[in-house]
Amino acid sequence: MLVKVDAVSKKCVFEWFKRFRDGKVKDEPCSGRPPTSTTPDSIERVRRMLADDRRLPLRMMAEELKISLDSVSNIIHEHLQKSKKKAYAFPTLLGSRNGASSDTERSVC
Numbered sequence: 001m002l003v004k005v006d007a008v009s010k011k012c013v014f015e016w017f018k019r020f021r022d023g024k025v026k027d028e029p030c031s032g033r034p035p036t037s038t039t040p041d042s043i044e045r046v047r048r049m050l051a052d053d054r055r056l057p058l059r060m061m062a063e064e065l066k067i068s069l070d071s072v073s074n075i076i077h078e079h080l081q082k083s084k085k086k087a088y089a090f091p092t093l094l095g096s097r098n099g100a101s102s103d104t105e106r107s108v109c
Helices: 010-021 040-052 058-065 069-079
Strands: none
Touching (some): 040 058, 040 069
């Protein structure tokens, strides 16, 4: 009794391996649903909104543009190359640079 096995032949696998090793395999673009929220129009609208008010929350932008919060974040960071700037607050030094205290510090006691 002969059993037919639906499998790839050894020769075919070795040829695939050789092509892969030699760099002759090209990655074809995936077919699928095209992006709908990162269109040039929505990118431009986000850019204009940021130009008007750079402190506008992402959630408000997403609601106004009717796209997801992740899409707005992606547009800002990937397409517009914007990133969050962190502001650090440093306490001011009341004394002089040499460590001598000022008159206002001495009058506390």
